[in-house]
Amino acid sequence: MTTKKKTKDLILDAAEELFAIRGFYGVSIRQITTKADVDPALASYHFGKKKDIFDAVMLRRAEILNRERIQTLDDCIRRAKPNPAPLHEIIDAFTHALLNRSNKGGKGWRSYFAIIAQINNHPELGGIIMSQYFDPLAKKFLQAIRANMPDANDEDLYWCYHFLSGALTLTFSGTERINKLSDGLCASSDLDAVHERLVPFITAGFKAFMRPFGHQ
Amino acid sequence: MTTKKKTKDLILDAAEELFAIRGFYGVSIRQITTKADVDPALASYHFGKKKDIFDAVMLRRAEILNRERIQTLDDCIRRAKPNPAPLHEIIDAFTHALLNRSNKGGKGWRSYFAIIAQINNHPELGGIIMSQYFDPLAKKFLQAIRANMPDANDEDLYWCYHFLSGALTLTFSGTERINKLSDGLCASSDLDAVHERLVPFITAGFKAFMRPFGHQ
DNA sequence: AATATATTTCAACACTTGTTTAATTTTTGC
DNA sequence: GCAAAAATTAAACAAGTGTTGAAATATATT
Numbered sequence: 001m002t003t004k005k006k007t008k009d010l011i012l013d014a015a016e017e018l019f020a021i022r023g024f025y026g027v028s029i030r031q032i033t034t035k036a037d038v039d040p041a042l043a044s045y046h047f048g049k050k051k052d053i054f055d056a057v058m059l060r061r062a063e064i065l066n067r068e069r070i071q072t073l074d075d076c077i078r079r080a081k082p083n084p085a086p087l088h089e090i091i092d093a094f095t096h097a098l099l100n101r102s103n104k105g106g107k108g109w110r111s112y113f114a115i116i117a118q119i120n121n122h123p124e125l126g127g128i129i130m131s132q133y134f135d136p137l138a139k140k141f142l143q144a145i146r147a148n149m150p151d152a153n154d155e156d157l158y159w160c161y162h163f164l165s166g167a168l169t170l171t172f173s174g175t176e177r178i179n180k181l182s183d184g185l186c187a188s189s190d191l192d193a194v195h196e197r198l199v200p201f202i203t204a205g206f207k208a209f210m211r212p213f214g215h216q
Numbered sequence: 217m218t219t220k221k222k223t224k225d226l227i228l229d230a231a232e233e234l235f236a237i238r239g240f241y242g243v244s245i246r247q248i249t250t251k252a253d254v255d256p257a258l259a260s261y262h263f264g265k266k267k268d269i270f271d272a273v274m275l276r277r278a279e280i281l282n283r284e285r286i287q288t289l290d291d292c293i294r295r296a297k298p299n300p301a302p303l304h305e306i307i308d309a310f311t312h313a314l315l316n317r318s319n320k321g322g323k324g325w326r327s328y329f330a331i332i333a334q335i336n337n338h339p340e341l342g343g344i345i346m347s348q349y350f351d352p353l354a355k356k357f358l359q360a361i362r363a364n365m366p367d368a369n370d371e372d373l374y375w376c377y378h379f380l381s382g383a384l385t386l387t388f389s390g391t392e393r394i395n396k397l398s399d400g401l402c403a404s405s406d407l408d409a410v411h412e413r414l415v416p417f418i419t420a421g422f423k424a425f426m427r428p429f430g431h432q
Numbered sequence: 433a434a435t436a437t438a439t440t441t442c443a444a445c446a447c448t449t450g451t452t453t454a455a456t457t458t459t460t461g462c
Numbered sequence: 463g464c465a466a467a468a469a470t471t472a473a474a475c476a477a478g479t480g481t482t483g484a485a486a487t488a489t490a491t492t
Contacts, residue, residue, distance in 0.1 A: 021340065022241060023239055023241055023338070024239075025239055025240075026240070026242075059255035085334075117338075118338055120386065122389065155409065155413075156413060159409070159414075162383070162386065162415070163383035164383075165386060166382040166384070166385065166386025167380075168382070169386065170336065170378065170381060170382025170385065171378065171382065173338065197372060197375045198377075198379065198424070200373075201375075201424055202421065204416035204423065205418065207420065208416045208419070
């Protein structure tokens, strides 16, 4: 028995889809409420300012993702005890939930990640919400890596994380330039193919700077 | 004798700076012309529609960059003859001009790359201009890598390029999250530090998939 | 110097923007 | 069933949107 969707969610769904395509400034409240088949005033009534709608869109799935990713990382660390977790498993834990949802989570999730891809390169909008939810996880992730590579240089470590972040988020954007560049050789939507390659690519990048635990 | 700047360039400069901060939809023509200290009607007169202003902003520096990067890549290939160019030199050729301009080119260039960082994750806006100028270079770059790694798998190669592209453009965005995450350990503006790390990171990533020429 | 072309100005266009107000309807708790 | 609270509607707000047209000025060409 699926009850009728509440107005709040109708608005968030519509906003999510539109923000993904045209960005925050490229979408008007009337476009959102029209798509949601709802009166424009309800957006203000339920959320307040336009930016608050955007924040609500971000928040909704960030909570889910955050729980999932922390869990995966913890599992991976626990499994390896008393040794530090292997690097490629840490990176897999960091990326898997994201790519999986992006690939198999349906249209809503795909839109959500498209927004993240924009925001990650545009700090003014990501703002508090994103930092609040993703920075703690990033720190946890970096701690896990450090446990694996105790002699790692701080700056090296953070830049490597930065590169990972960039490679990952560009993938979310769903750009089809890959397709064009490869003359159609790549099915850009097959995110399993991405995951298979992203993890070893990034792992190798990290290892270029630091010898992992157990190797000399 | 520096002649007074022409209106066209005044508009482009202002547009460039504003687009970098708030994106295409977040900037109005009146904001641009006000910043340029110029009548709003002049924007239409000189460029046409708003999108045409944006395209002109993109075009102006794309031409310069394109020339520079092709030259660097060709030099690097010529130097190595008759052998294929070393992988890290190819990647350096691909990134150096960009990071250098972004770092030492002044405010205009920094704005320009911030726009690219947004566009790279947002195909609707990048559109024809960017593909037209950057795709041919990307192909040249991939050819050079293939010469180095003749047995490289096509799909692997293109995904690796994708990761490089993501890591590179995120760097352009000038996000300061790195700073926050590292508790201020990283000076995010020091792009020399980026370059020192980006090239080995990416090189290692590529090599994870393909043995370079000469190594077995 | 006179003509032709290019540029600039100012005002206005019709339309959309985010947000608010007050009246009305629906839902809730008792 | 009744009162209180929540949700929805419709209309309006001032401000800003991209773009255009015609008149005025500056520049270039002969």
